[in-house]
Amino acid sequence: MQKILTHQRLFSISLVAVSLVLVTLPLKNNLNSFSILFLSVLALFQWFGTQEKAKMTPVFWAFIGFFVWACLSFFWSDDQQESLKAFRKLLPFLLLPISIQFVDQKSTKWTTKILSYFSLGMVICSIYCLLFANINFIETKDRSYFFYHYLSEPLFGMSAIYMSLFIAFSFFFLYYQAPFKSWQNKVLLFFLLVMIILLSSKVLVVSTFLILIADQLKRKKYKALILFIPLVLVMLWKSFSSDQIQQRVILEVEKTNVNEVLTTEKFGQVYHWTGFGLRLFQAKCFYELFDRDKKYIQGYGFLASQEKLTEKYQEYDLYPDFFSYNFHNQYLQTTADLGLFGLVMMLFLLLMGFKRALTEKSPLFFVFILLMTLICITESVLWRQWGMVFFVTLYCLLYLQPLQRTSN
Template sequence: MLGRKVSAVNEKVYFFLLLFVAFLIPTAEGLPVKLASLSVILLSAHWLVSGNYRQKFDRLRTNRLLWLFTGLFLINLVGLLRFGNVDEAGDLLVRKLPLLLFPLVIGTSAKLSRKQVDHLIVAFTLGLFLISLFTFREGIAVLLDRNDLTTMVRLTLLHRPYAGMFSVFAIIGLSRMFRTHSSFAIRVFLLLAILYFLFFIYILYVKMSVIALIALVVMFALLGAVKKLGKLPVLAAGVLLLLSASWYISRDEQARVILKKITSFEDFSYQEYNIHLVSSINIRFINWGCSVQVLQKNNNWITGLGIGNTQEKLNQCYMDLNPWIYENQMNAHNEYLEETLRNGVPGLLILLLCIAVPLVPSLRYENYTYLGFLALFAICCITENVLSRQAGIMFYAFFNSVFAFNSLRLEGKRGEETMHSTRQCYHSG
């Protein structure tokens, strides 16, 4: 009896600490006191002292997804054999610790209910809402002045690409709750919250977040169409749309020029196009071009450069191409390239598997929240090193673990017949 009471208390404390982490993720880089880091330490400490070590070990031993996810951190330990800048290597490993700790803690702890998962999304969304309010402290008119993006960047406590990514995820989570709640008042409140974050994305002027949001809407619309109409009509419509787009590009000279510039990494003219629209594109063309150049040299793409070496090599390339990028020591601005720069093909393969392996059952069993999360992460990784900043690392590691170990179904209806069989599926998956 005493053991059950202790276990119940431990589970309550565990869930409270998860709420604490979720709420503080958006503050990871915006506050002078690193409360987000403290929340990770407290969660890990509770996991260590809460007992049930045999059960935790069994879950650790049998959970293949857990080993895959922790591989994103462990592969960097191999990179230590070739580290260059000791300070850079140590700082990176400390920031990446959540990639090890969250899968380990969440993957071996008591399973959460759907309601508890919803509460974690709410806690995260509330934290994001509060941190977003600081952006408006000098008035909305200042933010709407697109000619003064520097001021808007200064007012945003969270790095804009991450604030945009977080806002898209908040919309995904709020939409999930909107579909499941029947109360009119709650649905109105959720709709207003969705509209707020759509407005916040507009204020942020983060182009990739807008692209990701559009891509997710199209993806979910296609999934809905497939469910209602079947695969063949949707496939036929997709082919027709693709042919129409190809015909339009072949007939429109400006569309052909834009496509050529994008595919060949050719700079867009600041005189011909909106400077705020194309500046980040031109910068990323240099980031990506230098990354590819470094990877090709001495076949670095095979094993990578190790921890602490990538920035120095990129800087050597930036120096000759763009003094501003060199002075700001910009990274690859592409998580796939960055992972390959550090850990070669093995690191890139682990990253791709971390996305693809849970994505398949999420799609198959219509776990749309996790599917949307994975798709959002995969899209944002194209233009950002999501797993280089603390906010991005915590966001991915935390919610990926929450969804994978508490919401993901790897079996069909047979696995849902009893709670016991569901737990078996969870532990083996």
């Protein structure tokens, strides 16, 4: 009996430990790092306690291999001082797969419970941001506080892109799994959908609605679409009535001159960049750097490409505030820092995720990998702790326990 109670207690602690890794993501990084350390110590304790032979899921070795390759890049790095940070910054790639593999997750409800806590955590964070937005609006009468970075910033400087990613995943978890009572689930779904629109990440807003519409068409829920599409249009109209959001959309459509971005030799410090224009220019810089230095296989070294990119910003006479900007594209960022070998490992993880999701018929896992694949086009998401921990933790959880759809 004592052994059974001990096992149950360890299971509960493990559940809390993994949940904390996700729930603390929107909070300060040191809290999240402490959660990862706590989970790692617990996993080590349980591994020794079970006296079972250690084994790892083969795909998880790709995470560890990615970490090892980043650390090895120190030896050929063009900026060894920066590359030395690989061991500290990328530790989640090493610790999380091992820890999640070894902690006790035999219960079929393991992943569902953890993701339920994470989704509720994102609801609480959203309410917190909306409260601050209301306070700021009352004081200034400025509606911008309800949108984009202005909305997410009160949450310890949280980026709207990453918060949108967390909320979009939470939304689809509720959509596919329906872990709460029907009316509760519907209220939370509607609330999170509103938050996705307010946070105004173009990639995630469009992706969310296209996935929803495709799923409804696949399941032949035409009546639901008749109600759903007008509702979405009204919400979008209300959201984009903000002057700030209007300006962002207008600038993207009218001010991006592709030919100018690709051919101009000196932009000057007053050049008006759009999001797409800047990312196109960064892709151009990537091509020019690799064409010049031939760092195809190994890259410049972890984080060492930033110095080279900054040199390009200076060469094209960009405003100094841009000098700290990375490639804003994880595929380019990984190739620049870790070469084609690093990119292949990253693509291997994404492809194996898609394969596992399709084989196990897990729409939630499929949507998760799809969202990560898309957001990596516009953000160097895996080079930030928010994105790194989110990706590795959820990948491992869903790979070990792919959740089949339970909601109609």
